[in-house]
Amino acid sequence: MNSGLKSGLVLLVLGIICGTLLAVVNSLTAETIANNELIEKNAVLEEFYNLNNYDLEEKTFESDEVSTIYVLKEKGTDNINAIIYQVAATGYNGPITMLIAVNSDYSIEGYTVLTHSEDPGFGADIVEKDFLIESVTDLDPFDSVAGVTYTSNGILGCFEIVAARAGQDFGGGLDD
Amino acid sequence: MTNRENLFKGFVKENPLFVSVLGMCPSLAVSTSLENGLGMGLGVFFVLTLSNLIISLIMSNEKLAALVKPVRIPVYIVVIATLVTIVEMLMHAFIPDLYKSLGVFIPLIVVNCIILGRAEAFASSNTPKDAALDGMGMALGFTGAIAIIAIFREFLGAGTITVWGNLVINLTGLFDFIGITPIGIFVQPAGAFLSFGLILGTITAIGNKNAAKKLAKEALANG
Amino acid sequence: MDSIIALAFTAFIAENIILSQFLGICPFLGVSTKRSNALGMGFAVLFVMLISSMVTYALYTYVLEALDIVYMRTIVFIIVIASLVQMVETFIKKVSPALYKALGIYLPLITTNCAVLGVAILNITKEHSFGETVVYTTFIGLGFIFVMYIFSMIRERIDKAPVPKAFQGIPIALIVASILAIIFARFGGIV
Known part of the structure; x- marks a missing residue:
C-alpha cells in the first residue's frame, strides 16, 4: 500500500x-x-413576574434592536397584561442588551442588563444602577451618569426602542 | 528522571508560562479574576494530561507509531481538538457560568502552544506514566502562574479575590483604609499586559540574583 | 452601510485582535523585533485568516449546521486551517518564489497562531453573515498588521534604550504593549 x-x-x-x-x-x-x-x-x-400566572408567548425577530419579546397574557384570554422586551443598543465598547418589562398601563415593572462589554470600573458599574425611569411614556427623568456618557446613552437607547413601539404592541401589533 | 521530578519540573524550573513563556494569549485574557484563571487551568489540566497520555500510548506501540509517524502533527491536533471539545461540552453542561466567562478561550485551548509542545517534545518519546505526570505538572505550573497574575490583577483592579463562585475575599476595606479606590485599569486589557510584564520582570530579577549568588558562592568555594 | 463601517472600525481599533482580544500574542512578541518581519508575518496572517474564515464559514453553515453536528466545530476548523496553511505554502512556492521568500518562514507558524482559529470561531459566535465575515476578518487582519508594525518600530528603539537587565526583552515589551492598549481602548467610544 x-x-x-x-x-x-x-x-x-x-x-x-x-x-x-x-x-x-x-x-x-x-x-x-x-x-x-x-x-x-x-x-x-x-424576576419581574410570576410566570405561572400568565400565558407566555415568545416572539423572536431578525432585528438588531429588538431580538425577542415575551408577551404575558391573562390566562386563557387574549388580553395582554405585560410585555418583556429584549432590546440592544450601542454602549461604549459594543452592544448593551437589556430586558425591560412593561405593564399594560405603560409603567415599567423592572429592567435588567443581560450582556454588555463595558469597561470594568467605569461603564460596567452603572449597568447595575437605578435610572429613575418609571414609565415608557416619559423618559425625561432618565438619570444619566457623568463620565460614562456612552454607556448611559446605550441604556437610554434601549428604553427609547421600547418607548417607540410599546403603544403599538399593546394595541396588538407585536410585529417586527 | 524520577516520578517526582517529572511532576514537579513544571512548577518552577520549567514553568510553561514564566520560564518558557508559552500560552500567553489565554493567560492574559482570562486572568481578570482568580476564578477564571483556575477554570482555565482546570481545562488545560484535563486536556494536557490526557493528550500526553494518549499520544504516549500511541507512540510507545511500535506498530502504531510507524503508521502515525508521517502524519503525527495532524494526529496530535485531532486528539487535542477532541479532548478540548469534550471539555467545552462538559463545562457548558456543568459549569455554565465559567463557560460563559471563558468564552472563545475554551476552544482555543487547541492552539495553546504548551499542549502541542509537550506532545512533540515529551509525550512522543517517553513512557505513558511519565508523559501523564509531565502533563499534570505542566498544567499545574500553568494554573499556578495564571493564578498569581489573576490575584495581582483582581486585587489591584477590583479589590476582591474571587476564589470560586460565591467564595469571594473582599479586600476593598484595605483600599478604603489607605483612602484610594481600586485601580480599574488592572482588570482591563491594558492591565493584563502591564501586570504580566511587571511579574515576569520581577521573576527574572529574582532569578538573576539567585544565579549571581550561586556563582559568587562557587567562586568563593573554589578560592 | 453605517453598520458595516462601524463593524470595520470596531474590528480595526476598538476590538483590536492583539490589544483587546489577546489573540496572536506569540507572533506579536516573537516576530515584532524588526519592521520587515512584522510586516511579513502580518500579511501572511491576514491572507490565511481571510481564506480560512471564508472556508470555515461555508463549512459551518452548509455542512455542520445542516447535518446538526456543530460540536465538530473545533476539530473541523483546526484541520481546515492546518491544511490551508500547507496548501497556501505549496501554492505560493510554485506561483511566486519571491513572495514565498518573503512570507515562507512565517507560514508554518500560523497553524498554531490562535488569532486565525480565534477569528474563525468569533465570526460564528457573533453570528456574522458572509459579507460581515469578510469585512470583520479583513479589518481584524489589518488591525493585526497595524499594531505589529507600530510595535516593531517601538521595539527597534527600545533595543537601544538602557532598560534594567531583568526587564529586557519580553517584560519591557509587555509594559509598552499595555500603554498601546490604553490608547486603543479609548477609541471605543467613537463608533
Missing part, C-alpha cells in the same frame, strides 16, 4: 473514532445544556 493512502487511512480512522466519541459526549450533555439555558432564561423573566 502506498504511504500517502496509508496516512490518509490512519487519519480517517482517527477521525471516525473521535467523531463517535464526541457524538456520545454530546448526546450525554445536550439535554443538561438545554435545560440549564431554559432555567436561566425563565429565572430572569421571573
Whole structure:
C-alpha cells in the first residue's frame, strides 16, 4: 500500500473514532445544556413576574434592536397584561442588551442588563444602577451618569426602542 | 528522571508560562479574576494530561507509531481538538457560568502552544506514566502562574479575590483604609499586559540574583 | 452601510485582535523585533485568516449546521486551517518564489497562531453573515498588521534604550504593549 493512502487511512480512522466519541459526549450533555439555558432564561423573566400566572408567548425577530419579546397574557384570554422586551443598543465598547418589562398601563415593572462589554470600573458599574425611569411614556427623568456618557446613552437607547413601539404592541401589533 | 521530578519540573524550573513563556494569549485574557484563571487551568489540566497520555500510548506501540509517524502533527491536533471539545461540552453542561466567562478561550485551548509542545517534545518519546505526570505538572505550573497574575490583577483592579463562585475575599476595606479606590485599569486589557510584564520582570530579577549568588558562592568555594 | 463601517472600525481599533482580544500574542512578541518581519508575518496572517474564515464559514453553515453536528466545530476548523496553511505554502512556492521568500518562514507558524482559529470561531459566535465575515476578518487582519508594525518600530528603539537587565526583552515589551492598549481602548467610544 502506498504511504500517502496509508496516512490518509490512519487519519480517517482517527477521525471516525473521535467523531463517535464526541457524538456520545454530546448526546450525554445536550439535554443538561438545554435545560440549564431554559432555567436561566425563565429565572430572569421571573424576576419581574410570576410566570405561572400568565400565558407566555415568545416572539423572536431578525432585528438588531429588538431580538425577542415575551408577551404575558391573562390566562386563557387574549388580553395582554405585560410585555418583556429584549432590546440592544450601542454602549461604549459594543452592544448593551437589556430586558425591560412593561405593564399594560405603560409603567415599567423592572429592567435588567443581560450582556454588555463595558469597561470594568467605569461603564460596567452603572449597568447595575437605578435610572429613575418609571414609565415608557416619559423618559425625561432618565438619570444619566457623568463620565460614562456612552454607556448611559446605550441604556437610554434601549428604553427609547421600547418607548417607540410599546403603544403599538399593546394595541396588538407585536410585529417586527 | 524520577516520578517526582517529572511532576514537579513544571512548577518552577520549567514553568510553561514564566520560564518558557508559552500560552500567553489565554493567560492574559482570562486572568481578570482568580476564578477564571483556575477554570482555565482546570481545562488545560484535563486536556494536557490526557493528550500526553494518549499520544504516549500511541507512540510507545511500535506498530502504531510507524503508521502515525508521517502524519503525527495532524494526529496530535485531532486528539487535542477532541479532548478540548469534550471539555467545552462538559463545562457548558456543568459549569455554565465559567463557560460563559471563558468564552472563545475554551476552544482555543487547541492552539495553546504548551499542549502541542509537550506532545512533540515529551509525550512522543517517553513512557505513558511519565508523559501523564509531565502533563499534570505542566498544567499545574500553568494554573499556578495564571493564578498569581489573576490575584495581582483582581486585587489591584477590583479589590476582591474571587476564589470560586460565591467564595469571594473582599479586600476593598484595605483600599478604603489607605483612602484610594481600586485601580480599574488592572482588570482591563491594558492591565493584563502591564501586570504580566511587571511579574515576569520581577521573576527574572529574582532569578538573576539567585544565579549571581550561586556563582559568587562557587567562586568563593573554589578560592 | 453605517453598520458595516462601524463593524470595520470596531474590528480595526476598538476590538483590536492583539490589544483587546489577546489573540496572536506569540507572533506579536516573537516576530515584532524588526519592521520587515512584522510586516511579513502580518500579511501572511491576514491572507490565511481571510481564506480560512471564508472556508470555515461555508463549512459551518452548509455542512455542520445542516447535518446538526456543530460540536465538530473545533476539530473541523483546526484541520481546515492546518491544511490551508500547507496548501497556501505549496501554492505560493510554485506561483511566486519571491513572495514565498518573503512570507515562507512565517507560514508554518500560523497553524498554531490562535488569532486565525480565534477569528474563525468569533465570526460564528457573533453570528456574522458572509459579507460581515469578510469585512470583520479583513479589518481584524489589518488591525493585526497595524499594531505589529507600530510595535516593531517601538521595539527597534527600545533595543537601544538602557532598560534594567531583568526587564529586557519580553517584560519591557509587555509594559509598552499595555500603554498601546490604553490608547486603543479609548477609541471605543467613537463608533
